[in-house]
Amino acid sequence: MTNTFNHIAVIPARKNSKSLPYKNRILFKYTADFLKKNNLFDKVYVNSDDIVLKKMGNKYGFIFFKRKKELAGDRTSIKDVFLDMISKIKFKKNTFIWLFYIPLVYKKKIDFEKSIKLVEKKKLKSICAFKKSETHPMTCWYIKKNKPFQFIKNDLFRRQDYSEAYSHHHYICGFNIKTLIKLNNELIFKNTYPILLDNLTAKKLIEVDTYDEFKKFKKMIRK
Template identity: 25%
Template sequence: MNKVKYIAIIPARKGSKRLPNKNIKNLNGRPLIEWTIEAAKNSRYIEEVLVSTNSEVIMEISEKMQASAPFKRPEELSTDIATTVEVLVHAIKFYEKKYMKEIENIILLQPTSPLRTSHDIDNAIQYYEEKGANGVISVSECDHPPLWANKLPEDMSLDNFMNDKYKNIRSQDLPTYYRLNGAIYIWNKKCFLEEKQYFLKEKTYAFLMNKKNGIDIDDELDFLIAQTIMKHNSNH
């Protein structure tokens, strides 16, 4: 059986509650998903780009971009409660059975990270190999210290909102925190199928990305920010 060392899987179902038709929404002149397909296609390491979708429009866009969209995602994997892990497992098994190829490593690239570049992807893959990792997940520095955040009670009281030792400390003097940015996930396929989770039990490492490239589009404000950055980049 032939082997594929790195395959990118892009999950992109139709519809979105917070931002309607998000994955095909026009971003700087192109459907949102095209930016991720292009970044994957331009990677030096990715051999195959596979799009998992239940949308015929997204399938057409993918094929136009020379990405593979060989199946329409089953309805049970296209609901709000279907997990990305389930979608990935289905895509892996479909691909290996259809093409008689064995995947060694999978790269999850969500279409909601349009500013993530092929350079980011290649750096993450190089890091994955250098670390001898089973998994690598991209992170960005938090915009605001989580030590200054908390839940609010019903009466909206701030009496116990912050720990006393952080109340009079400047933000720049607090520890640096990082968040998952959703841009790049890399796993050894065998380990991923065995554990079926993002954070593998052993040898999962954080790959640091700058905040701009790690923007994740979840709502209209995120979309406007990404669009503004892209226009700025185009003008410079």
Template identity: 25%
Template sequence: MSAFTHKNLAIIPARSGSKRLPKKNTKNLNGKPLIKWTIDLAKQVNEIDLTAITSDSSEILTMASQENCITIQRPDYLASDTASTFDTLLHTIEHLANTGIYPENILLLQPTSPLRSKEDIENSLSLLDEKEADSIISVCPSDHPPFWSNTLKSDLSMDSFLENDIPNQSKKYYRLNGAIYLTKTSLLIKNKGFFMPNSFAYIMPQERSIDIDTSLDFEFCDFMLKRRQN
């Protein structure tokens, strides 16, 4: 890879389709499209040098262009439900390299996490340096310990639903919240993702960790934003 032209590149992936909540990225959330919450936040973080939007939607790309973001037309094979996030990021990195842009770090900001704060992003970037980490991944406390969950049989039998020996319930469990993924560009390509040796968690509170996937998530997030404003 050539010498770095920028320190931190934020990539916001936004497909037009969504089975569970159609066109959610452009759906109005408390006064503006869902994706614009993440675009506006990225613009507030001084450490972010460039913000790129990758999408198959002309509406989203036009909006992003008006916000002075780099826009990348995503090919159809990367706009399906089965397309991987890594392949989308790799396509973005290669596209930018062809235009002479070589970022040192990649910050993935999914638009479905509009409650993350400016401080969350800044603290994640600081943690990458403080820990001399290869990647930072955001998590939040889990609502329920994992051993209270299981699959169900077709007859709905609860036999063996819980393990005989319940683990120590005093332990604190965390889950991925989808808000922040950060790593060095070269390591993202090498490891084909953000999980790798020398990765560290950035812990966020549950109230900033809503990941919008359903209409219920959307309505709850709208409520939280209104409460924050009040």
């Protein structure tokens, strides 16, 4: 069956990182191996300011997009990165871009196969994973001048009175390029289709930002 969309995977990876130096170089192979082995996407791009990652991506047959310096800082949103990329590459009008953050090292093929099928079947504009929140927003407070204030004012005391709460997660995240301008900086809007992750998958979603988290991930994949 011919797809309606041209499915493009993009690996955004800036050179510098503070907590784990050159973490994108260290972790690149896990995302690259997954994308190369499973062949789920029409093309794969590496969006980076790092020439080393260009060479690493070339070995996999990935296309390199040079990120400009002003978009390589830690204050740049992923939306701005994609807006710049889309303004410079003549993507097909039916292009659906899938985000692959390198620090999100766990990936399961069937999750992405199902997501792609959903996009095709429902002609989705945007898709993102969600997992149950570990802390409910109704119980969250902030401290100001040594006094506690509720983020959401309420007087609930029974847990069963709380509605289900979810956190978004970029484990699965994609969008039609025509929709990008409508998305917020986390690539979500009111018509984003939510993929609800089961608890087992949610527990495996390690985001490697420190050396200790990297060791935890290595231990997990050895099991």
